[in-house]
Amino acid sequence: xxxxxxxxxxxxxxxxxxxxxxxxxxxxxxxxxxxxxxxxxxxxxxxxxxxxxxxxxxxxxxxxxxxxxxxxxxxxxxxxxxxxxxxxxxxxxxxxxxxxxxxxxxxxxxxxxxxxxxxxxxxxxxxxxxxxxxxxxxxxxxxxxxxxxxxxxxxxxxxxxxxxxxxxx
Amino acid sequence: xxxxxxxxxxxxxxxxxxxxxxxxxxxxxxxxxxxxxxxxxxxxxxxxxxxxxxxxxxxxxxxxxxxxxxxxxxxxxxxxxxxxxxxxxxxxxxxxxxxxxx
Amino acid sequence: xxxxxxxxxxxxxxxxxxxxxxxxxxxxxxxxxxxxxxxxxxxxxxxxxxxxxxxxxxxxxxxxxxxxxxxxxxxxxxxxxxxxxxxxxxxxxxxxxxxxxxxxxxxxxxxxxxxxxxxxxxxxxxxxxxxxxxxxxxxxxxxxxxxxxxxxxxxxxxxxxxxxxxxxxxxxxxxxxxxxxxxxxxxxxxxxxxxxxxxxxxxxxxxxxxxxxxxxxxxxxxxxxxxxxxxxxxxxxxxxxxxxxxxxxxxxxxxxxxxxxxxxxxxxxxxxxxxxxxxxxxxxxxxxxxxxxxxxxxxxxxxxxxxxxxxxxxxxxxxxxxxxxxxxxxxxxxxxxxxxxxxxxxxxxxxxxxxxxxxxxxxxxxxxxxxxxxxxxxxxxxxxxxxxxxxxxxxx
Numbered sequence: 001x002x003x004x005x006x007x008x009x010x011x012x013x014x015x016x017x018x019x020x021x022x023x024x025x026x027x028x029x030x031x032x033x034x035x036x037x038x039x040x041x042x043x044x045x046x047x048x049x050x051x052x053x054x055x056x057x058x059x060x061x062x063x064x065x066x067x068x069x070x071x072x073x074x075x076x077x078x079x080x081x082x083x084x085x086x087x088x089x090x091x092x093x094x095x096x097x098x099x100x101x102x103x104x105x106x107x108x109x110x111x112x113x114x115x116x117x118x119x120x121x122x123x124x125x126x127x128x129x130x131x132x133x134x135x136x137x138x139x140x141x142x143x144x145x146x147x148x149x150x151x152x153x154x155x156x157x158x159x160x161x162x163x164x165x166x167x168x169x
Numbered sequence: 170x171x172x173x174x175x176x177x178x179x180x181x182x183x184x185x186x187x188x189x190x191x192x193x194x195x196x197x198x199x200x201x202x203x204x205x206x207x208x209x210x211x212x213x214x215x216x217x218x219x220x221x222x223x224x225x226x227x228x229x230x231x232x233x234x235x236x237x238x239x240x241x242x243x244x245x246x247x248x249x250x251x252x253x254x255x256x257x258x259x260x261x262x263x264x265x266x267x268x269x270x271x
Numbered sequence: 272x273x274x275x276x277x278x279x280x281x282x283x284x285x286x287x288x289x290x291x292x293x294x295x296x297x298x299x300x301x302x303x304x305x306x307x308x309x310x311x312x313x314x315x316x317x318x319x320x321x322x323x324x325x326x327x328x329x330x331x332x333x334x335x336x337x338x339x340x341x342x343x344x345x346x347x348x349x350x351x352x353x354x355x356x357x358x359x360x361x362x363x364x365x366x367x368x369x370x371x372x373x374x375x376x377x378x379x380x381x382x383x384x385x386x387x388x389x390x391x392x393x394x395x396x397x398x399x400x401x402x403x404x405x406x407x408x409x410x411x412x413x414x415x416x417x418x419x420x421x422x423x424x425x426x427x428x429x430x431x432x433x434x435x436x437x438x439x440x441x442x443x444x445x446x447x448x449x450x451x452x453x454x455x456x457x458x459x460x461x462x463x464x465x466x467x468x469x470x471x472x473x474x475x476x477x478x479x480x481x482x483x484x485x486x487x488x489x490x491x492x493x494x495x496x497x498x499x500x501x502x503x504x505x506x507x508x509x510x511x512x513x514x515x516x517x518x519x520x521x522x523x524x525x526x527x528x529x530x531x532x533x534x535x536x537x538x539x540x541x542x543x544x545x546x547x548x549x550x551x552x553x554x555x556x557x558x559x560x561x562x563x564x565x566x567x568x569x570x571x572x573x574x575x576x577x578x579x580x581x582x583x584x585x586x587x588x589x590x591x592x593x594x595x596x597x598x599x600x601x602x603x604x605x606x607x608x609x610x611x612x613x614x615x616x617x618x619x620x621x622x623x624x625x626x627x628x629x630x631x632x633x634x635x636x637x638x639x640x641x642x643x644x645x646x647x648x649x650x651x652x653x654x655x656x657x658x659x660x661x662x663x664x665x666x667x
Contacts, residue, residue: 008171012179019183019206023190028198029426033373035202036419038183042209045176049220054212054233056408061237064415064448066205066244068441071422073198073248075434077255088193089264095192103185110177119170120221129224130404130465136227143231150238157242165249167256 008048015041026087032070036063050123053130176217184210197251197261201244208240275560277397279308312400316389319569320535324351326573327534327580334584361523369520370427377424378521378528384416385536392542393468395552395564396475406467407455410543411448414498417536418444421507421517424529428520436516439591440500440507446598447504451494453606457487457613458547471551475558478625479550483632484613486640488548490606495540496579497598499533503586504594541575542568549575605643612639 018037025031039062046055110116123129136142183206190203212233219229255261274281283304290300325340325348332339340347365374390400391409403409418441425437458480459465462473474480481488497504507516518529545551549571552564589597612635620631 002170005171008175012175015179016182016186019186022202022206023186023194023199028196031199031202033423035205038206039209042213045179045213046216048171049176049216051216051220051230051233052403052405053408054216054230056405056412057234057237058212059412059415060408061241062205062209064412064418065445066241068418068422068445069244069248070198070202071426072441073252075426076252077198077261087195087199089195092193095189098192099185099189102188103181106181106184107178110174110181116174116177117172118221119172121224123224127224128404129227129230132225133227133230136231137234142227146231146235150235153242154238157245161245161249164246165252 004048007044011041011044011048015045024087028074029071032067032074035070036067039063039067049120051129053133173217173221176213180210180213180217183207183213195262195264197254197263197266198248200263201247201251204243204247205240208236208243212236275562278561279398283308309400312389313386316386316535317531319538320531321351321355323534323538323576324354326576330577330580331584334581355527358524358527363523363525364520366429366520368429370429373423373427374520375525377420377427378518378525378532380416380420380423382528382532382535384413384420385532385539387413387416388539388543391467392539392546393471393551394568395561396472396558398561398565399468402466402468405465407459407465410455411452414444414448417498424521425517428517430520432513433517433519435513436507436519439513440517442591443497443500443504443506443594443598446595447494447497447602450490450598450602450606451498453603453610454487454490454494455547456610457484460610460613460617467546467551471546471553474550475553478629479548479553481548482629484548484609484636485633486605486609486636487613488544490602490609491544491547492575492578493602495544496582497594499537499540499579501537501579502583503589505583505588506591506594537579538572538576541577541579542572544575545571601647605639608643609636609639612636 015038018034018041021034022031022038025034039058042062043055043058046052046058137147138144187203187206187210190206191200194200194203215229215233215236219227219233222229251261254266258266260266286304286307287297287300290303291297295303328350329339329347340350343349343353365371388410391403391406393399393402421440421444422437425433425435425440428434458470461480461483462470464470470480500507513519518526521529545568551571552561552568554564554567557564557567613632616632616635620628623631
């Protein structure tokens with residue numbers, strides 16, 4: 001076993017078990033904290049994939065903003081902080097069957113694909129993926145339009161969420 | 170060396186767990202938490218395709234950045250909707266919000 | 272390889288030789304040496320941290336016209352030792368309904384979030400943890416862990432004052448992050464990189480960024496103080512309102528970890544101010560003798576820390592709505608205006624001689640500051656006229 005493989009396996013087990021905890025935890029704050037563990041695991045995987053910018057953005061956006069927002073929302077709807085009854089609804093066996101079908105379908109499609117055992121090429125010497133990502137995001141013949149649209153989307157979401165959550169007296 | 174299949178299977182498993190959560194959780198906030206799991210599974214796929222394909226083509230990373238933006242927007246709007254519903258109906262249990270049901 | 276010109280690599284090579292001489296595998300001994308290096312860096316930070324306890328107590332005493340600790344050792348220099356002993360032998364209490372695991376994890380995460388920062392700070396020309404090409408973003412990411420630890424502490428203590436303190440702190444941290452990120456972008460625009468090492472080297476070879484962007488340094492300092500939760504932004508503690516906020520329930524060494532984390536955080540922000548705007552380890556002979564560079568770096572960081580302390584012990588606490596309005600209506604627009612001005616002036620003057628560049632950037636900053644003050648003055652005069660018409664008439 002190589003060190004990277006060990007890191008991957010440990011991270012994967014951590015991510016999957018904490019994802020299960022997110023889905024099954026009765027306590028919503030605990031579920032949010034478990035989600036943070038999963039998200040951090042994803043950041044580790046991004047670092048392992050040498051996408052350093054994405055790894056750091058994952059921590060900034062997900063742990064620094066989204067997870068905190070979840071914890072705030074859980075505390076604002078305080079009556080439901082701890083699910084006293086079953087956290088799952090009555091139809092859970094059907095849902096489990098459906099999920100199993102989706103998982104098996106995904107897995108069988110993956111197994112059919114012939115590029116499955118492809119390994120990564122080492123990065124070219126001196127290649128800076130952060131710089132080329134920045135260039136790609138603002139160059140007119142690459143992704144400047146989606147980037148700008150995303151910023152408009154964020155602005156719309158900002159205004160919309162403030163308007164929806166505001167206490168209109 | 171890690172083959173790409175490890176990432177893809179992990180992401181598929183994570184997506185399935187998230188899907189299960191969306192289907193079974195009663196609490197609306199918990200449903201949003203599970204949606205985040207699914208979005209992350211997608212991101213892992215996008216970034217691993219970038220790494221295992223042509224690294225000079227930044228489409229994978231750019232797409233995952235767009236996913237970040239969409240996730241942030243979705244959580245902001247979703248949570249404010251949940252909060253607004255909580256103030257009006259005093260519940261965040263999805264099953265109890267049944268005005269549109271027969 | 273000379274120890275004085277390249278201490279890290281010479282020590283690394285001699286140790287590697289020693290370890291492999293004992294029959295260890297080359298990769299394994301490399302890993303061991305890396306771990307030892309991390310431990311040494313953390314120990315360096317923590318030893319400074321212990322000293323900071325003394326510095327802080329002595330400085331606050333002088334500001335308040337007292338003597339401060341002066342019994343143990345020369346100038347009370349060994350005062351931190353009994354302080355630490357007291358913290359360790361104190362009873363370690365946990366509230367009955369606390370969430371035990373989260374409660375115990377929070378102080379560790381709080382200190383760790385600060386120690387993470389030291390991985391990317393360049394201490395001298397060739398003494399640094401790692402040269403990350405996204406170091407500035409990494410710095411913001413470690414701040415996310417700090418926010419998380421505070422909300423964990425506040426929530427798991429099961430105490431409403433703790434939760435209120437955590438809410439206040441998180442609200443201020445999230446909002447002041449925006450001017451901080453924008454002020455970080457100014458060195459990034461000038462150098463075209465996010466790596467702290469390259470930013471410092473650029474300043475060594477050209478000029479300190481304080482000269483070209485004094486307003487940026489000021490914005491960074493204000494945002495850093497808010498991020499630290501120090502006075503005048505210490506609403507998270509608010510002794511008279513919420514009895515010291517999110518760490519109200521912590522005692523003994525768990526409180527000690529929060530305390531050490533806060534103090535080291537302030538010092539680290541002093542160091543980051545030095546790295547980003549005051550040339551980092553730059554000083555006479557610092558390139559030839561890296562250990563001298565470490566000394567310069569620590570001195571500059573101490574200076575930044577001293578400014579933070581100076582403000583903390585001079586300015587009273589402000590109200591929370593004032594603080595948030597100050598950020599959203601003043602600091603954030605000003606930061607964006609500064610970013611636009613820098614992004615316009617920098618490419619315009621980039622190819623001119625250096626003194627014209629520095630002068631142009633400095634004057635553009637000054638002009639922006641002056642315009643801001645004039646706008647504020649006009650607004651406040653208008654507000655005053657609206658609120659106090661009677662008093663204004665009374666004077667005549």
